[in-house]
Amino acid sequence: MNTNATKKEVLEAYHFRHAAKAFDPTRKISEEDFRFILETGRLSPSSNGLEAWKFLVVQNPELREELRPFAYGAYNQLPTASHMVVILARKGLIPESPYIYEQLTKVKKYPAEMVRNNVGAWHDFFDSFHLDNERARTAWASKQTYIALGNMMTSAAMIGIDSCPIEGFVPDRVNEILAQRGLLGDDEYEVSVMVAFGYRAKEPRDKTRRTMEQVSEWIL
Numbered sequence: 001m002n003t004n005a006t007k008k009e010v011l012e013a014y015h016f017r018h019a020a021k022a023f024d025p026t027r028k029i030s031e032e033d034f035r036f037i038l039e040t041g042r043l044s045p046s047s048n049g050l051e052a053w054k055f056l057v058v059q060n061p062e063l064r065e066e067l068r069p070f071a072y073g074a075y076n077q078l079p080t081a082s083h084m085v086v087i088l089a090r091k092g093l094i095p096e097s098p099y100i101y102e103q104l105t106k107v108k109k110y111p112a113e114m115v116r117n118n119v120g121a122w123h124d125f126f127d128s129f130h131l132d133n134e135r136a137r138t139a140w141a142s143k144q145t146y147i148a149l150g151n152m153m154t155s156a157a158m159i160g161i162d163s164c165p166i167e168g169f170v171p172d173r174v175n176e177i178l179a180q181r182g183l184l185g186d187d188e189y190e191v192s193v194m195v196a197f198g199y200r201a202k203e204p205r206d207k208t209r210r211t212m213e214q215v216s217e218w219i220l
Contacts, residue, residue: 009158010154010158013154013157013158014154014157015207016157016160017153017154017156017157017162017163018162018200018204018207019163019164019165020077020162020163020164020196020198020200020201020204021076021077021164022076022077022080022201022202023077023080023081023082023162023196023198023199023200023201024080024198024199024200024201025079025080027082027198027199028082028198029082029083029161029197029198029199033159033161034057034082034083034197036155036159037152037155037156037161037197038055038057038152040151040152040154040155041055041148041149041151041152042055042148043151044147044148044151045147046144046147046148047140047143047144048125049103049107049108050090050093050099050100050103050141050144051103051107052089052090052093052099052141052144052145053087053088053089053090053141053144053145053148053192054087054088054090054189055085055086055087055088055148056085056086056087056088056178056183057083057084057085058084058085058086059083059084063177063181064078064079064084065078065079066177067169067174067177070169070170070173070174070177071166071168071169071170071174071194072168072169073166073167073168073169073194074164074166074168074169074194074196077164077166077196077198078196080198080201081164081196081197081198082197082198082199083196083197083198084194084195084196084197085152085194085195085196085197086174086178086191086194087145087148087149087191087192087193087194087195088145088184088189088190088191088192089138089141089142089144089145089189089190089191089192090138090141090188090189091134091137091138091141091187091188091189091190092134092137092187092188093131093137093138093140093141094126094137095119095122095123095126096119099188100122101115138190141192142192142193145192145193146192146193149165149193149195152195153165153195156197161197161198161199162197162198162199162200163195163196163197163198164195164196165193165194165195166193166194166195166196167193167194169191169194171190171191174191175190175191178191
């Protein structure tokens, strides 16, 4: 592997990436390319490997239009993006939850007896991070979704596809709309963040950032 060439390609992707406020509605991402983007989200790391997320790929025009009044940060992206993803965070995570047991035994292939015997350690972990109520636990799960979000945006940029992360929405109304369509399971999920993908409608201004010295400090 030519590591210098790889580093150059990665930095070029970061310079290419910007938060596209509107997309060219005539250009669509191929299924192969979008499945690649989703795969980088699926393969993203998560705390304790719980993968406490779900990716809703919202291609239905009626649903997009229904969400639009309550997603002011996506007002221009919803009608123009090739692909719109609503990233959900899992609720109700407690040491004894069936989801954690299933994830550890069926996905991560840990012995069932070991998982049952480690419930006390899970309680210690939850206590150490003050995950003592549903709001705190859902917020913890929501933080994990941003790892997948960042990886999907980077992988998109690597293949010349634009994106825009979106937090500008009314969570209660978005959750209500998704719940009415049965997209939150049995009250298992809530919206965490959105991200739009497509091809830019116009070229952005040059990227600006604070200097490395301003944003980093070495402790030797």
